[in-house]
Amino acid sequence: MDFDFDYTTIEDMSEKIAEIINKEAINYIETKNGFHLLVDIEKLDNNFKKNYYNKLSKLANVDIKGDELCPCPGCCQGNFTPSLFKPE
Numbered sequence: 001m002d003f004d005f006d007y008t009t010i011e012d013m014s015e016k017i018a019e020i021i022n023k024e025a026i027n028y029i030e031t032k033n034g035f036h037l038l039v040d041i042e043k044l045d046n047n048f049k050k051n052y053y054n055k056l057s058k059l060a061n062v063d064i065k066g067d068e069l070c071p072c073p074g075c076c077q078g079n080f081t082p083s084l085f086k087p088e
Contacts, residue, residue, distance in 0.1 A: 001053070002068050003037040008061040010035050014087060020055045021048045023087045029070055032080035034061065036070045 005013060010028050017026065017037060025043040029036040037056070044052065056062065071077045073084035 001039040001041055002064075002070055003039070003056050003062055004034070004064040004068065004070070005037060005059075005061050006034040006063045008034050013059065013061075016059060017056070018087070020059075021045075021052050026087050028085055028087070029073055030083050030085070031071055032077045032082070034063075038070075 010030060013035075021039060022043075022045040025040045025045070025048075027038040027040065029038065039052070039056075041049075071082040073082050075082065
């Protein structure tokens with residue numbers, strides 16, 4: 001599942017996201033204007049599965065959610081190179 005956050009940073013949103021889903025299910029793609037939160041549904045802890053989608057959808061700066069296109073890490077996105085990483 002992909003959530004597109006625009007005009008914010010991973011650092012600004014990571015604590016709020018960590019309250020909604022377990023870190024094992026999280027991957028980030030940093031983009032030119034924000035980031036994509038990739039949620040591995042198979043790795044979601046049972047405590048988070050029920051309401052994660054609605055809670056993430058209500059966070060500030062979530063633009064698009066669901067099955068969508070996202071920039072490929074390592075490509076060029078308007079003179080910016082998106083990168084993929086997991087939270088520590």
